[in-house]
Amino acid sequence: MIQLERATKFARAKGVTKTILNDVSFTIPRGRSLALLGRNGAGKSTLLQIIAGTLHLDKGSVRRDAKVSWPLGFAGSFQGSLSGEQNVRFVARIYGVDTESLVEYVRDFAELGEFFRAPVQTYSSGMKARLAFGISMGVKFDYYLVDEVTAVGDTNFKRKSHQVFKERLKGSDVIMVSHSTSTLKDYCHSGVVLEDGKLIYFENLADAVRVHEENMARSYR
Numbered sequence: 001m002i003q004l005e006r007a008t009k010f011a012r013a014k015g016v017t018k019t020i021l022n023d024v025s026f027t028i029p030r031g032r033s034l035a036l037l038g039r040n041g042a043g044k045s046t047l048l049q050i051i052a053g054t055l056h057l058d059k060g061s062v063r064r065d066a067k068v069s070w071p072l073g074f075a076g077s078f079q080g081s082l083s084g085e086q087n088v089r090f091v092a093r094i095y096g097v098d099t100e101s102l103v104e105y106v107r108d109f110a111e112l113g114e115f116f117r118a119p120v121q122t123y124s125s126g127m128k129a130r131l132a133f134g135i136s137m138g139v140k141f142d143y144y145l146v147d148e149v150t151a152v153g154d155t156n157f158k159r160k161s162h163q164v165f166k167e168r169l170k171g172s173d174v175i176m177v178s179h180s181t182s183t184l185k186d187y188c189h190s191g192v193v194l195e196d197g198k199l200i201y202f203e204n205l206a207d208a209v210r211v212h213e214e215n216m217a218r219s220y221r
Contacts, residue, residue: 008059022197037212038194066142080121110134
């Protein structure tokens with residue numbers, strides 16, 4: 001279970017303050033993979049980082065009675081001066097998993113070749129995403145957080161990533177942000193719409209998609 005208690009978050013840029021979450025209390029139960037919908041700039045990626053613990057609230061709290069991944073499309077937590085392998089070893093220690101097993105898994109899965117021992121700051125964005133995805137698949141999480149990216153690379157790599165992720169979700173849940181409705185339908189059962197700093201939960205994903213599309217239609221009138 002993940003629980004937001006009176007969560008408030010502001011985004012500040014160029015002297016402008018925007019409310020991402022406004023005194024939100026919300027519980028994400030186990031057993032229902034969740035699509036996170038909202039217009040561009042609503043704060044979906046910010047909310048994922050708050051759930052992951054990589055970004056703090058301005059007010060309120062987040063309770064996590066589960067093992068939660070970092071956002072799979074977010075590679076900003078890597079230490080750029082360390083190699084991919086060294087970053088994997090660090091993650092293994094943080095999450096208490098067998099270091100050598102995780103290193104071997106990610107080396108094989110991410111297909112980075114010699115770059116696996118090169119500094120992450122020399123990686124392309126796609127290589128960073130593959131490293132992050134490989135580590136995430138190598139660690140057993142109760143919740144996987146996905147921000148747009150579910151697989152990168154060539155067709156074979158995407159197929160392999162999809163198969164592995166589907167296998168992981170047999171015993172885990174996903175909280176996913178994607179502009180692709182078909183992708184959300186492929187992975188998620190329910191939906192949450194983020195609008196004007198509030199979260200609205202829908203047991204049926206189709207209802208969440210409908211409300212989101214209605215919100216988007218109003219924004220263009």
